[in-house]
Amino acid sequence: MNIFVFLQSRKVMWPSGQALVCKTSYSSSILLVTSTQNLLCFNAIGFFIRMKPIVLVGFSGSGKSTLGKRLAACLGLTFYDLDAELEKRYSISIMAFFQKYGENAFRICERSLFLELLGRGESVISTGGGTPCFFDTMDTIVERAFSIYIKLSPKSLCNRILNSKRKRPLLLGKSEAELLAYIEETLFSREKYYSRANMVLKGEDLSSKDLLAALLNEFDGAFHERQGQSQ
Numbered sequence: 001m002n003i004f005v006f007l008q009s010r011k012v013m014w015p016s017g018q019a020l021v022c023k024t025s026y027s028s029s030i031l032l033v034t035s036t037q038n039l040l041c042f043n044a045i046g047f048f049i050r051m052k053p054i055v056l057v058g059f060s061g062s063g064k065s066t067l068g069k070r071l072a073a074c075l076g077l078t079f080y081d082l083d084a085e086l087e088k089r090y091s092i093s094i095m096a097f098f099q100k101y102g103e104n105a106f107r108i109c110e111r112s113l114f115l116e117l118l119g120r121g122e123s124v125i126s127t128g129g130g131t132p133c134f135f136d137t138m139d140t141i142v143e144r145a146f147s148i149y150i151k152l153s154p155k156s157l158c159n160r161i162l163n164s165k166r167k168r169p170l171l172l173g174k175s176e177a178e179l180l181a182y183i184e185e186t187l188f189s190r191e192k193y194y195s196r197a198n199m200v201l202k203g204e205d206l207s208s209k210d211l212l213a214a215l216l217n218e219f220d221g222a223f224h225e226r227q228g229q230s231q
Contacts, residue, residue, distance in 0.1 A: 053123045055141050055195050058150035059187055060162040060168050061130035062203050066100060066149065070127035070208035071215075078123040086113055098169035107134045120145055130170075132193045142196055148211070149197035154184045156204050 054071070056064040065081045072079035083094050086109065090097065097106050110131060116138070117125055125145075132138040141147050152160070158180045161171055172181060194200075201214055 043180070048209045052144045053118055053121065055118075055124050055125045055127060055145040055147045057127050057138075057141070057147055057197055058151060058203065059152065059157050059183065059190065059194075060171065061157045061164060062129075062150040062152050063160075063206065064126040065207055067206065067211055068124045071211055072124035074208065074212050075124070077122070080117045080120075080123055080125045082114055082117065082125060082127050085117065086110060089113060095167050095169050095172075103170075111135050111137055115140070129168075130190070132173065133190050138175055138193045138196055142198075147197035147199070148215075149200045150203040150206065151194070151200055152203040154180060156188055157183050157187070193225045 054075075054077075056068045058064055065084075068081070069079045086097075087093055090109065092100070094106075097109075107130070110128060111134065114125070114127065114131060114137065117123070132141060158176065161168065161179065161183075162176060170186075171179060171182065199214065200217055201211065
């Protein structure tokens, strides 16, 4: 089935079930065309992320970088991986940075770079596991971005980290039991920051399509609510 979509007074035919990305001078907007009832999703996405970054938060190993990169591609937005951007900026790996300068210096540089990326406007930003939990960074995220917490259980996070090739400074050198205990303790202390995100999604089996669908539902509902209030 084909749906006729009106974009800037032009009628466009698009196959049902496929995603349509439209880049305008104001924002990148996306519509997952499934029925005529979903056409307002196009307006909803454009309205709510206009000039506003999408920020992914969550513990190390939750899949923020992978999901963020795919989401940005779907939305036609620039993707920033905060850790990767920091390594590029300072020409040093995160592991070497921790070893050479310590965590305090890392957090200061991390926050400074994050604020810079946030100031670039609409984009998708994948943060480090601890990024929202230092200074007043989560306050800034709530105020200036649309945030998504990718939530996994401690056991799921432990399994992912054990099977990951990526070296994480705060998790290095721990046995499986020590790693799980560390994740449980640290996640408990960080949950109060992560849970302030605009959206919380269970991350165990989350795909980029699931994430996109959740965004569409969120923005579509909010868009209808705003429309109702204005009438």
